[in-house]
Amino acid sequence: MDWIDILLKVIYALVMVAVVMTIAGYSVLAERKIASWIQGRVGPNRTALPGLSALPVIGPMLVKLGIWQPLADGVKFLFKEDPIPGHVKKFYYVLAPMISLAPALITMVVLPFGVYYVDGQAMPLVLANVDIGILFILAVSSLGVYGIILAGWASNSKYPFLGGIRASAQMISYELAMGLALLPVFMWFAPETGGSLNLFNLVQAQGNHMWGVLPAWTIFYQPLGALIFLVSLFAETNRAPFDMPESETDLVAGFNTEYGAFKFGLFFLGEYTHIIIGSGVFVTLFLGGWNLPWITMPAGILGAALSILVFLGKTCALIFLFIWVRWTLPRFRYDQVMTLGWKKLLPLAVANFVLYLIIIALIEG
Amino acid sequence: MATKVVERKPLSIWERSYLPQVVGGLKITFKNMFKPTVTLEYPEERPEIPPGYRGVPTLVRDPNGREKCVSCQLCEFVCPPKAIRITPGEIPEESESRHVEKGPKEFEINMLRCIYCGFCQEVCPEEAIWLQDIYSLSGYSREEMVNNKQKLYELGGTLPDPYYKWDRKKQAELEGNPHH
Ligand code: SF4
Ligand code: SF4
Numbered sequence A: 001m002d003w004i005d006i007l008l009k010v011i012y013a014l015v016m017v018a019v020v021m022t023i024a025g026y027s028v029l030a031e032r033k034i035a036s037w038i039q040g041r042v043g044p045n046r047t048a049l050p051g052l053s054a055l056p057v058i059g060p061m062l063v064k065l066g067i068w069q070p071l072a073d074g075v076k077f078l079f080k081e082d083p084i085p086g087h088v089k090k091f092y093y094v095l096a097p098m099i100s101l102a103p104a105l106i107t108m109v110v111l112p113f114g115v116y117y118v119d120g121q122a123m124p125l126v127l128a129n130v131d132i133g134i135l136f137i138l139a140v141s142s143l144g145v146y147g148i149i150l151a152g153w154a155s156n157s158k159y160p161f162l163g164g165i166r167a168s169a170q171m172i173s174y175e176l177a178m179g180l181a182l183l184p185v186f187m188w189f190a191p192e193t194g195g196s197l198n199l200f201n202l203v204q205a206q207g208n209h210m211w212g213v214l215p216a217w218t219i220f221y222q223p224l225g226a227l228i229f230l231v232s233l234f235a236e237t238n239r240a241p242f243d244m245p246e247s248e249t250d251l252v253a254g255f256n257t258e259y260g261a262f263k264f265g266l267f268f269l270g271e272y273t274h275i276i277i278g279s280g281v282f283v284t285l286f287l288g289g290w291n292l293p294w295i296t297m298p299a300g301i302l303g304a305a306l307s308i309l310v311f312l313g314k315t316c317a318l319i320f321l322f323i324w325v326r327w328t329l330p331r332f333r334y335d336q337v338m339t340l341g342w343k344k345l346l347p348l349a350v351a352n353f354v355l356y357l358i359i360i361a362l363i364e365g
Numbered sequence B: 001m002a003t004k005v006v007e008r009k010p011l012s013i014w015e016r017s018y019l020p021q022v023v024g025g026l027k028i029t030f031k032n033m034f035k036p037t038v039t040l041e042y043p044e045e046r047p048e049i050p051p052g053y054r055g056v057p058t059l060v061r062d063p064n065g066r067e068k069c070v071s072c073q074l075c076e077f078v079c080p081p082k083a084i085r086i087t088p089g090e091i092p093e094e095s096e097s098r099h100v101e102k103g104p105k106e107f108e109i110n111m112l113r114c115i116y117c118g119f120c121q122e123v124c125p126e127e128a129i130w131l132q133d134i135y136s137l138s139g140y141s142r143e144e145m146v147n148n149k150q151k152l153y154e155l156g157g158t159l160p161d162p163y164y165k166w167d168r169k170k171q172a173e174l175e176g177n178p179h180h
Helices: A004-039 A056-065 A069-079 A090-110 A133-143 A144-154 A160-190 A199-205 A223-236 A261-288 A301-324 A336-365 B020-035 B074-078 B121-125 B149-156 B167-176
Strands: A114-118 A121-125 B057-059 B082-092 B101-111 B130-131
Touching: A004 A069, A004 A090, A004 A261, A004 A301, A004 B020, A069 A261, A090 A133, A090 A144, A090 B057, A114 A199, A114 B082, A133 A160, A133 A301, A144 A160, A144 A261, A144 B121, A160 A223, A160 B121, A199 B082, A223 A261, A223 A336, A261 A301, A261 B020, A301 B020, B020 B130, B057 B149, B074 B082, B074 B121, B101 B149, B121 B130
Parallel strands: none
Antiparallel strands: A114 A121, B057 B130, B082 B101
């Protein structure tokens, strides 16, 4: 590999980090805005940038929408005093926020977000098109929970500790159902993908149409699997109604009770990055990625841009779903979370798996 | 006492899956998103203050511009947290309302002490001190939070007076009937 190639990769990676971080920042804004609308409030509508907000019509409108709010939030997190309580285990305390953010950023390496046609040949737009795509995502994204556990343990006080314990229990409970819900997806598309776990091939396979009409998105063929995966995703990203580790009604603020300023900001950003990547994975696996039904992407740069836009659009819709659900449902009780995970989702996932084993065997046999 | 046992039907599998309730809830919140907001944009929009509200205590003048307070110091006496300090003074010889005899030379209400109880308004024989609709006050120093006489009259303004007690007193005196 040339040094030019390496440089390009680094630049791509930086661009992608920038894009994901921006989306994360604006998901926070979306969260606040949507929460306000649902509750009959207006949400952040004051932050103004000198100069830009003086534009006629557009300026005040952007201010009303709170477009500059994430900037202000970021600056605030950066410049706040960053105290470290005396009773914490300092090294791990500082390490934990980084560990909770890093895996989310690493998983996006294998997430294909678009397609580029060169001479009729489909090329993936992805940082690393590895064959074990989904395994990589499952393996690395689970590491995110270490950040939370570490935070809970290093904080050396009882509420974070309970939060950390809950996080690990929840992660273990839902990981199983999640993995089992995924298996039929890859078996279903085995004829097209050659049985590989590559995410790009999977999305391309979903671009076909069943009998020429029905788009081959996985969600249409495996709705139950999609539901199980979605629920597990909510649990894995610690989002309401599964936000057990944080659960401010009974645990103060859970694992991040002892954190403040930028370290808290990192946890915050980590949560949203996890949501974005989780949404991206769901779109890739179940919603046909960048495919639109009955429309073939034009070739060249335009097609590539369009595919990225479609992918982003679907991801944003899913992020909206995450936020929407959070402001609708009350939090589960801890024992309900465990019951749901072990006694309902897991058997359901197994049944789903067996069902599709039989169906696929019948179709192929 | 007869006890009524309420029949509770066991939930069906569909209901126990949480899904119908989740979908129902999502529908409601989605509709709420498009309803008008109830927020009052505070510094620009102010809530309407109902009459009888106990805001910042102020001093008022009667419609003729005479200051109503006669410096009897009842309010100073009654004020539970001792927020009021009055320095009584004489009304100058050449004044129209000389016959009132006394008026406050200095009148201070310490808003860091005031508890908005309204006793001063209630006790005042001249209806000179009123708790009106000012509810938000702030300052950078303790001194700023002590309202002096001038400030109190600025805040208070003029209130209608149905009696004109002192005007009638003067008239009666002129007509030779000082006891009215
Ligand atoms: S409202 Fe009550 S506390 Fe305030 S000045 Fe009057 S008597 Fe004193
Ligand atoms: S405000 Fe009323 S009660 Fe207080 S000193 Fe003046 S006249 Fe007397």
